[in-house]
Amino acid sequence: MSLAETAVRLIAPSGYPHDDATAARGCAWLADHGYRVTNPEVLARRHYRFAGTDDERLADLHAIGTGGAHELVLAVRGGYGMARLLDRIDFARIADQARATRPLIVGHSDFTAFHLAYLAATGGVSFAGPMLLADFGPEAVDAYMWRHFEGILRDPAYTIDVKAPQLAGQSFSGAIEGTLWGGNLAMIGTLLGTPYLPRDCPHIEGGILFLEDVNEPPYRVERLLLQLLQAGVLASQRAIVLGDFSNYRTTDYDNGYDMDTVFAYVQDRAGIPVVTGLPFGHCARKLTLPVGARARLSARADGFSLALSGYPVR
Numbered sequence: 001m002s003l004a005e006t007a008v009r010l011i012a013p014s015g016y017p018h019d020d021a022t023a024a025r026g027c028a029w030l031a032d033h034g035y036r037v038t039n040p041e042v043l044a045r046r047h048y049r050f051a052g053t054d055d056e057r058l059a060d061l062h063a064i065g066t067g068g069a070h071e072l073v074l075a076v077r078g079g080y081g082m083a084r085l086l087d088r089i090d091f092a093r094i095a096d097q098a099r100a101t102r103p104l105i106v107g108h109s110d111f112t113a114f115h116l117a118y119l120a121a122t123g124g125v126s127f128a129g130p131m132l133l134a135d136f137g138p139e140a141v142d143a144y145m146w147r148h149f150e151g152i153l154r155d156p157a158y159t160i161d162v163k164a165p166q167l168a169g170q171s172f173s174g175a176i177e178g179t180l181w182g183g184n185l186a187m188i189g190t191l192l193g194t195p196y197l198p199r200d201c202p203h204i205e206g207g208i209l210f211l212e213d214v215n216e217p218p219y220r221v222e223r224l225l226l227q228l229l230q231a232g233v234l235a236s237q238r239a240i241v242l243g244d245f246s247n248y249r250t251t252d253y254d255n256g257y258d259m260d261t262v263f264a265y266v267q268d269r270a271g272i273p274v275v276t277g278l279p280f281g282h283c284a285r286k287l288t289l290p291v292g293a294r295a296r297l298s299a300r301a302d303g304f305s306l307a308l309s310g311y312p313v314r
Helices: 020-032 040-044 054-062 091-101 109-122 132-136 143-154 185-191 218-230 259-270
Strands: 006-011 035-038 072-075 104-107 126-128 157-163 176-184 208-214 239-246 274-276 289-291 294-300 303-309
Touching: 006 040, 020 035, 020 040, 020 132, 054 091, 091 109, 104 109, 109 126, 109 176, 109 185, 109 289, 143 157, 176 185, 176 239, 176 289, 185 208, 185 218, 208 218, 218 259, 239 259, 239 294, 259 274
Parallel strands: 006 035, 006 072, 072 104, 104 126, 176 208, 208 239, 239 274
Antiparallel strands: 126 289, 157 303, 176 294, 294 303
16 A cells, blocks of 8 residues: 555544644644545544543444554544443454454554553554654654654564663573563553453463553652552563653652662562663654564663564555
8 A cells, every 4th residue: 555545544532632733733744744634523522521422432443444454543642531431342343343454553641541452352453652642743743753653554574673771780681572562551550450451361471561651750650560560460471661751750758769760679579671761652752562463572781672573564
């Protein structure tokens, strides 16, 4: 499929656009780069803090896979709202539709709940990646984000190399292979103990877990990570890859207790490799990562590489 034929179906399963100009700019940017934006009516919907009623937002999700082959399904934004829909989503229906058209489903933040519930219910692969407002709506769209977004959606075997100094006291030998899964740490915490992240989910056992969060100070991040540890999730993983943890502040009371302290502590407690510096999260410079794909992680003291395969492409 040529770039000119690529359709983008907008979905708004969570919050509504906070700024009409940003939404319009995002649609214009995609159109200028060869995408045909469909379903723009979701941008005008409002119901309390949500982008429409629960029924309207659920209909967005149930329409996934009903468009043309390899349609790009792009979340407008995150916020809050997916939790209200989870027990009503017919994941089998979406998977059946997706088998015929192989849509590329992309979003992050609150959309993490969809990624993981879809994976748990059907084994379906979707993409943690950019969204309309945050990533295509700014005055300047991040070149790194765009390059890797276009790159992975066109290449069935994609390798990412990241330069980032790693935590002290960790030795790296050989490569680690497993299912790549994860997303927003707080959202994953809300799914523990539910059918949408069952502890014995075969799709994530022996996996490579990637995590990010925003507006969470170090002690809250540690508490969430310990929740995953104490629930047995981390023990079933082969590695943890940490992305962007931003927009937080520490106080004098923290007394030097910072995010690096948290990561080192969790590395010690988890007993598995903890890799840092993944360009992903609530940040402009982000990768697009296939949730549920196969991954091969090779780490070193000054960075790591991640080889990905087993996901839909255009």
